[in-house]
Amino acid sequence: MTTAVVEDPKRRGWRAVLWGRAEKPYVNPYVGGALLGVVLFLSFFLTGNGLGASGGLNRYVVYLQDLLAPEHVDRVAYLLKMAGGDKNPLDDYLVFMTLGTLLGGFVSGWQHGRLKFETNKGPQISVRTRWLMAFVGGAIMGYGARFARGCTSGQALSGGAVLSAGSWAFMFAVFGGGYALAYFVRRLWN
């Protein structure tokens, strides 16, 4: 993996292809939302399933656990469902959807000149603090997503569009949790 500096004006060859594209602005949020809606609709229309991210990640985790401690997986009911016996936790559509999401993000980032090694953070905290907070927040988020049986994509977005009552309750809880704490962690972002 290269650590090519983005500002390097003399990039050549594949580095120029990867990093050299001019950065373009983001689309209008309503246009982005409408496209997201079409993708979500097509997902339901073609496959019957909505979009998801944390379920796919879950299966990568369970795959690793199954490699390292198969007996343990066979003793925990929650893990057993995905990887018990000779079941392969990666044999699931979400695993491939997650892979596609990574690819799609990468291709769009490349196409619009937004591939960049950088850390986005509020002005008052150090890069290291931001990394720590990202990890901690990620862990809380990952835990909560499994607790709620779905993340923002699988529950709020997908469940919301097909009008699942629980998904709507969940969605307001996510915003509620975020807004409730936002004031107390405002130093992180402002």
Next chain:
Amino acid sequence: MSPFPLPLDAMFGHAGAYFIYMLIGFAFGYVLEISGFAISTKLAAQFYFKDMTVLKVMFTGIIVAMVLIFLATGLGWLDYNLIWVNPTYLWPGIVGGLIMGVGFIVGGFCPGTSLVSAATFKIDGIFFAVGGLFGIFLFGETVQSFETFWNSSYFGRLTLMDWLGLPTGVVVIGVVLMALFMFWGGEQLERIFGGQPQPQSQRSWGRIAGVATLLAGALLVVVVGQPTTQDKWVRLASEKEALLSARAVQIHPGELLASLADDQLNVILLDVRDEADYNLFHLRRARYLPLNKVTATVPDLRLEAGANTVYVVMSNDERAATEAWKLLVAESVPNVYILEGGINNWLTVFGHDDPAVQPTPTPPGNESLQFIFASAVGDRHSAADPDAHHYELEYTPKIKLELKRGASGGGCG
């Protein structure tokens, strides 16, 4: 039957189906990236009312997809029964949602957006994604300690229509109006807290067109309506009546007995007779499900349906069972069969060991129990659960498992 969702596995094979999921995931990641969801500061600004992009993208996505989905189901192109509607576990969902809100404001992403962020080399996105994996791991290791709560307040496939008791079209319009109101409110907040300028006037025609299209779509959902069970049956009738008259779905008691003893199959018995007959005698593990409750049970039946689940409906003869079969098939429940000759035939085959069970002297007419029980034995009778090894019965096997179509367990399953 509605042509969509497609039977992906049957059409493209297992690998081909996964490829389609990957393409959908690709489009998902692409759209998230062009909306700016790889940038944590942009996402977090939502919670300080400075940049309401999250709200706008998410709710536009939801209402656009919703209008398209319910237009497609209304027109009979898409089968609502076959798409995944997240089952409601109310309190675990709310608690999980609150935890996620905390994770969102501390970490700056949600799982999907952190993937896109990591894919465009944002280092905080990578840390978040790794943290997410760790949290998922922790959950798997701790869920056993609060499993009771995690499985509590379960309402099954509960929709806003069920909860509010309103028709689909009305709920769709309500959600569209609510979202439009939130967009309006969000832009006011952006102006106050984020110092963002008034939306440029040259764009306002696009806005009006967007709002008009959405409202027209939602109105169309109301006008088109949603098909009833009866409508769905009418669409299927010619094809399915043929199965009935060819007796392709009426299984011999011997096949039912063998299937019940088959570990590879999960046989669910649905007894659609009235309560008195059910109490007099029923098969072991048969569920009491009167005809008028059949349609209401469909969502629950579908949720517990695995690839190896077979439903067998039964009544005293076949008449009521056939009615129930039609309802279930119209609502796309897979692998439904009828017990041939009903309970009467079953007792003729398996009840003769017991001298106490006698046929009624004069058959009292159709669809009534033609055996006399001294008392209501329920399933406490040898014929309720005969030993499959004692019987060598000849029959033509008819159960063929359909390839599963549609939802396979949810976006985050």
